[in-house]
Amino acid sequence: MEPVKILIEQLREIARASIELLPQVAVAIVVILLTVGMSKFVKYVARRVFARTKLRTSLKELFTLLLSIFVWILGLMVAAVIVFPGLTPSSILAGLGIGSVAIGFAFKDVFENFLAGIIILFRREMRIGDFIECGNIEGQVDHIAIRESHIRQTDGQLIIVPNSILFKNPVTVRTDLDVRRITIICGVAYDVDVDEARDVIRDAVASCDSVVQDNKPIEIFAQEFAESSINFEVTWWAGSQPLDVRASRDQVVSRVKRALDTAGIEIPFPYRTLTFKEPLK
Structure with missing residues (x-):
């Protein structure tokens, strides 16, 4: 019976610790809800501000997304510190750094296309509506996203091209001039x-x-x-x-x-x- 008593005592300790954490968990939930509202507010303000600029639509969406991600990271860090007081922002950032390295190796191609997409979005030479040629791919640029670009061929077919291909290979912009x-x-x-x-x-x-x-x-x-x-x-x-x-x-x-x-x-x-x-x- 001794193992059973030990198990029951451990369960009691876990339940007691969980009850003690309820206030912190409630506050963390409030922080997350505030983060949701703040993220939406930041997106609204960013869209209003970027609407007055001459940036590309895809570039505006990128900046809005990055601001939203930044708000969420801050909100989750605050919520984690509230639930686990032993955590510090520096330890969380260190953990994020180690995790990002592991994720980077696991999703190398995804991040490569992501970074290539950011660079392509800053290019002025390739715009939405341009006719381009890259290798055996030729058509009109319909959309430039973070990870991929949409090329519409003259026969109407749509080609979804990873951004790393457009970044690493020579691209002929046929409509750069009129x-x-x-x-x-x-x-x-x-x-x-x-x-x-x-x-x-x-x-x-x-x-x-x-x-x-x-x-x-x-x-x-x-x-x-x-x-x-x-x-x-x-x-x-x-x-x-x-x-x-x-x-x-x-x-x-x-x-x-x-x-x-x-x-x-x-x-x-x-x-x-x-x-x-x-x-x-």
């Missing part, structure tokens, strides 16, 4: 006057309303002697959106083809000469 240079190759026959063909092509490109000509010259260079034509490299500037590029290329190709036909300038197709060792019967 205009983009476009190049096509146009060939003319060998018996055509090169200068005349160049002038006809230039006039045809200049007549397109999709071509930007303000301080952006139309450049036409004879590029090479191809198998059946002299090839011109035709370069001009148009809007940087993918649809603008496609529409401008379509318009330029149509106008150049029509202008060359009108001028009687041939756009040759490959010629092949067949020779036979033996006479044909």
Whole structure:
């Protein structure tokens, strides 16, 4: 019976200690409830303040989240000290430091994406609505979150990309400027006057309303002697959106083809000469 008595005595001690802690637990619960209210108040004030700034929406959400987390950490620390008077803020911070190291090793990829997301949010070169290319990923930036970014492809599909990929790899921002240079190759026959063909092509490109000509010259260079034509490299500037590029290329190709036909300038197709060792019967 002696072990039973010891167990009953230990249970009594635990119950007595729990009853003695009830006031502290009640105060800690009040502190947590106040923390909930304070967190909501801080979020409200932060949104009102950030609404007057020119920060990105995602960056505003990040700062609001960090302020809320800070309030919760303070509130939980105060509640812990009330329930366990032996604790001190320094010991709690030390415990948090050790715990954060362990969590950091366990969730390395999560924290890597989190830090990469913060850095990306501070970038001014990649904005919501920009068309980007990163490796085999190409599309419009729909959303930049803390851990991931949403890229909408031109065919409507959504790609969710971890931020670490966009941070570690080169990213081409196709809409960083309002205009983009476009190049096509146009060939003319060998018996055509090169200068005349160049002038006809230039006039045809200049007549397109999709071509930007303000301080952006139309450049036409004879590029090479191809198998059946002299090839011109035709370069001009148009809007940087993918649809603008496609529409401008379509318009330029149509106008150049029509202008060359009108001028009687041939756009040759490959010629092949067949020779036979033996006479044909």
